[in-house]
Amino acid sequence: MMYHLQKFLLLHLLTCLRQNxxxxxxxxxKKAPDDLMLYMASVQNNKGHVCGGFLISEDFVVTAAHCDKNESTHVVLGTHNLKKVDNGTTTDVIKRCKHPRYVNRTCGNDIMLLKLSRKVQLNNRVQPIxxxxxxxxxxxxxxxxxxxxxxxxxxxxxxxxxxxxxxxxxxxxxxxxxxxxxxxxxxxxxxxxxxxxxxxxxxxxxxxxxxxxxxxxxxxxxxxxxxxxxxxxxxxxxxxxxxxxxxxxxxxxxxxx
Missing domain, CATH: 2.40.10.10 (Trypsin-like serine proteases)
Incomplete structure (x- = not known):
């Protein structure tokens, strides 16, 4: 019984990896209005923007699990223009919580939570969704x-x-x-x-x-x-x-x- 289960799981994994x-x-x-979508986050590493994301609480941002390969180090909140980024709009990521059942995006569970280094201040530029x-x-x-x-x-x-x-x-x-x-x-x-x-x-x-x-x-x-x-x-x-x-x-x- 255990052998057949392991064989099934292996076949499932190989199928997922083959799907490209x-x-x-x-x-x-079109350009998003400045006063809307205040939950939007730019997930970044040292080279800049790598993925999108969205704020769901003062200290957690949701993104895709497959973005983990980019090793994000921080998020930008509070601006729709990535040329207008400073210390006030940037918050470090201290932990990446990838869904435990994620294998490949075509297999599902393509979701990850990013724990922020501090609680972001909610105001007229930053709000969770x-x-x-x-x-x-x-x-x-x-x-x-x-x-x-x-x-x-x-x-x-x-x-x-x-x-x-x-x-x-x-x-x-x-x-x-x-x-x-x-x-x-x-x-x-x-x-x-x-x-x-x-x-x-x-x-x-x-x-x-x-x-x-x-x-x-x-x-x-x-x-x-x-x-x-x-x-x-x-x-x-x-x-x-x-x-x-x-x-x-x-x-x-x-x-x-």
Whole structure:
């Protein structure tokens, strides 16, 4: 029995590692208003911006687990313009809490919490975003928002000013079918939005940013199809925050992972 279980887990791991899907920038978006999306975080290392993220409490930021490879050292909060960064907008990361079941972004659990070195001051420039309920339901074709500082087209350039785009929710059955046609079996803890039947979505550079639906952080930018941002192709994939709530709340409660 144990042998068969180990064999199954090994096959699952190999399947995940073979599936090659990457992604994350805002396509056909517009400049985000300065007085909105005050939860947005630029996750950075010593070379600058590497991923997006969003503030959920005074001392924790959510991003994608696959961003861990960039070894983030700090986050920028309180400005939408990455040319306007100083000691007042920068907070060090002292611990990266990657989901314990994360293996590869196409296998699910692509979510990570960053513990900040200090509690950030909440004001008219910095505010946390509300988390969804565990029974969160998102209407198919409902409109949500995604934002980030990534590329604006395939092979394009990154931007200094936060961009935001409105993206429609894609039917989960349709999404799974489209991805299966390119030999990727989607995990269960994902939301599909944008990148399909629309010219809007994300591409490289915005991983970890939020999918905002009804004022809550419903999803985390995870991956698209092999860095191809020439939409429409296949739906963009986000980690479903509502299916990771117990894990998130456990970390927030003990202030550690």
């Amino acid at each position: 899907a990457l992604g994350s920038e805002i396509i056909h978006g 509300q988390l969804p309920r565990a029974d969160n339901k998102i209407k198919v074709k409902g409109k949500c928002r995604v934002a980030g500082w990534g590329l604006t087209k395939t092979g394009g350039k990154v931007v200094d000013v936060l961009q935001v785009a409105e993206v429609p929710i894609v039917n989960p059955a349709v999404c799974k079918r489209e991805w299966k046609e390119i030999r990727v079996n989607l995990p269960d803890d994902v939301i599909c939005a944008g990148g399909y039947d629309t010219n809007k979505g994300f591409c490289q550079g915005d991983s970890g940013g939020p999918l905002v639906c009804g004022g809550t952080a419903a999803g985390v930018v995870s991956f698209n199809m092999r860095k191809n941002c020439d939409y429409p192709n296949v739906p963009n994939i986000y980690t479903d925050v509502s299916k990771n709530l117990a894990w998130i709340k456990g970390i927030l409660k003990k202030k550690d992972c």
